[in-house]
Amino acid sequence: MTGHPDTPDVPPTRWSLAEPGTHGYSSRFAELVAQGEDVDGEARLADALTQRGATILDAGAGMGRVTAGLRARGHTVTGIEPDRSLVAQAEATYPGLGLLPLDILETTPEVLEAHGRPTAYALVVAVGNVFILLAEGTEQRALRTLRDLLAPGGRMLIGFHLSAGPAGSRTYAPEEFVADATAAGLTVDLRAGSYELHPANEEYAVWLLSRDDSPS
Ligand SMILES: C[S@@+](CC[C@H](N)C(=O)[O-])C[C@H]1O[C@@H](n2cnc3c(N)ncnc32)[C@H](O)[C@@H]1O
Structure with a gap:
């Protein structure tokens, strides 16, 4: 069980409350990596959205596949993941990956600086259902926290299921997500x-967001 019982402003995530129903995720991806299967769809799109050698934050990095996929493409990637069992699994699967054991809500420029990591990012990635597994009622706060980590002109790539999401996840309607993003x-x-940019549909949503004060 993860969560932060001693830190009231970082409530336990839906992910942590859903354990052990969520364990299938990490073992499934570890197996796919061991078999040499493609687990890089999100990383390929993120790579196409950035210049070479970009500074990227992987928020809710899980077992590390997107952080690893983006590092392999030459980017400077910080991965954050509050579930310490996943941080350990990421290190076992990708030695030296160095995910930081942080919740999005506590990931401020000051905290990142204290860890010796960049404090502003060309791209923030939160894919694989992170946004439907946040703690209840923290979506706008999470969006605002991540927005404050964007470098000028920086963008955010978010993806989640609109229906049939993983155990413990919420339903996040597109119009509600857009309202939360705008408010943030x-x-x-x-x-x-999809991460291959198929047309919008009712099963999965991939969003590209930018700061509303970005030069267009
Ligand atoms: C299904 S996993 C996906 C992990 C990874 N992004 C991937 O695509 O492989 C969902 C992840 O969201 C993370 N998560 C949920 N709420 C979070 C929060 N507030 N801050 C950071 N990560 C969070 C969980 O800990 C979990 O690792």
Whole structure:
């Protein structure tokens, strides 16, 4: 069980409350990596959205596949993940990956600086259902916290299921997500239906957001 019982302003995530129903995720991806299967769809899109050698934050990095996929493409990647069992699994699968054991809500520029990591990012990635597994009622706060980590012109890539999400996840309707993003000072630049940019659909949403004060 993860969560922060001693830190009242960082409530336990839906992910942590859903354990052990969520364990399938980490073993499934570890197996796919061991078999040499493709687990890089999200990393490929993120790579195409950035310049070479970009500074990228992988928020809710899980077992580390996206952090690893982006590092392999030459980017400077900070991965944060509050579930310490996943941080350990990430290190076992990708030695030296160095995920930080942090919740999005506590990931401020000051905290990142204290860990010796960049404090502003060209791209923030929160894929694989992170946003439907946040703690209840923290979506706007999480969006605002991540927005404050964007470098000028920086963007955010978010993806989650609109239906049939994983155990313990919420239903997050597109219009509610857009309202939360707008309230957090973000503009929706794109909604697609997959990481290969299929048209928007009712099963999965991939969002590209930018700061609403970004130069267009
Ligand atoms: C299904 S896993 C996906 C992990 C990874 N992004 C991937 O695509 O492989 C969902 C992740 O969201 C993380 N998560 C949920 N709420 C979070 C929060 N507030 N801050 C950081 N990570 C969070 C969980 O700990 C879990 O690792």
